[in-house]
Amino acid sequence: MPKHAQRRTLLGAVAAAPWWWAAFVGTASAQSSTAGSDALDERVRAAVLVRGGLSLDIPVIVETGTSVPIVLFADPSQLRPGVRVTRLGIIAPKNPRPVALDMELGALMSQARIATNIRLGASQSVTGVALLSDGTVWQQSIAVVLTGSACYDGT
């Protein structure tokens, strides 16, 4: 493939990137203090978003949005040799602050796996993002329905 064609493909991927992508990268560069992270952000600005080996484990029906268990897992068998997962994030587009979580992973983690509980403000498609050290981005989305509680609690 000629070089300019390759560039066009990359630009196309960036143009097709979802609206939250700039927010995710933007928030990260605003908060990061190290030059290394800024360099990483420069690389991921031109990233191709693929489904890759990221799995997202979250209940599809939730009664109370204040605490929803979620597990992000990047399958190591899908990684090319020498490549590791450097960041895991969660985007909840209908939350008042859509970038729900952004974690930088050190080399000590044996698996790119984080289990936690998040807040969801509404039914929405929750997206997990994994950034790889070669600039690839894996993403995976799951639609979660928030049903609300049976009895309103005013205590």
Next chain:
Amino acid sequence: MRLVSLPTNSSAHRATVKRRWRDGVTFFCRSGVLLAGLALCVSFATAADAPKLGITGTATDDAVSKPYPTALLRSGASFMATHLQAQQADDDLNPGMLWVDQGRERFAADCAGCHDGASQQRLASSLPRVDRSGAVQTLETQINVCQTSRLQRPTYPIESAPLLALSSYLAFSARGEMQRLSSDVVRSNAWKRGRDAFTRVQGRLDFSCAACHDKMAGKRVRTQAISQGHGVGFPAYRVEWQGVGSLNRRLRACYFGMETGVPAASDPALLDLELYLAWRSEGLPIEAPAVRR
């Protein structure tokens, strides 16, 4: 507005029938000596009719039937979503353990002078109890009795952080112990008041506690399964509260949901209800701090 029509044989209905019957007897008795004999006949006749009306017993009967036989008892956990059950099953994921840790520290500092750990193991499973004055002592009021009489300190307000920590720790210490009350609680006025409160129809929705938790457990309101209404998981971590809260607060939340007047936290009527609930739950193990929705 009536969202759920009550079945006519509900406990609430039974309680109403019984109240009317009692009022009738009172009327006859007040009608004078000449009518006393007649009143006696009527009350005998009514008593004979009682089983047909579904009146299963009074507080003075030796065998008072419970809404759920032991084999059918299910704690609130079994009505929760699986992810909440998993959170409760693993102490390392259960945020309620943060309160237990703090209670353990406070117990070591304030209570260990008089109480050793072993003596506390069964305490929470045998509470509430009715004291000599007829008042109900729950885990929370018992802690406050120690505060005033032994430690000479002011009582902890209900839902205050130190009280929740201590009660969480003590309930946790009794985890696995069967809820078991003194056998004579059913003779107490507090138990009777608690039972009446549980079965009384009230609020804008025409609900009673019994209408849902005795009659409709397992059915759903929206996606949530109605529980049998047992308090053995409390103090519990409720994700809705985003923290640990007492059974007292849970009951007030129930009143809120029923769209009726919410009693004050200090209302003794809540203590009566706690006593009645614990009696209903006899045979279930304590599982505090539970994780609830």
Next chain:
Amino acid sequence: MADAVIAAIPPGRHARLIVPRLLQRGEDFTARLLIQHPMETGFRRDDTGKVLPANVIENVVLLFNDELVFRGRVLNALSANPSLSVQLTAQKSGTLSAHWRDQMGNVGSISTEVRVAGA
């Protein structure tokens, strides 16, 4: 994880950092961090209608012998009393420590020993 060490909790700060009691070299294990924190979003109001000021944990790091395990850069939507569980490999004994700071400037930390048999 029944066989676990619960680290001592510093007075006034309440957290749990839990790892298995004794590990074999090369064993994969879970480290669980649980922090008591309201994670107030700033979108809630109290009974009088006053906005509850936002106060979420804005930075958390987990270190093993001062080497980075993870760093939370954005933690906006973590639930109240958040938990974070990650996987590590037992290579050598050492100290696992977590440090965090919230928007109001409160800092907290907790540490626990990781004991690897023969290492």
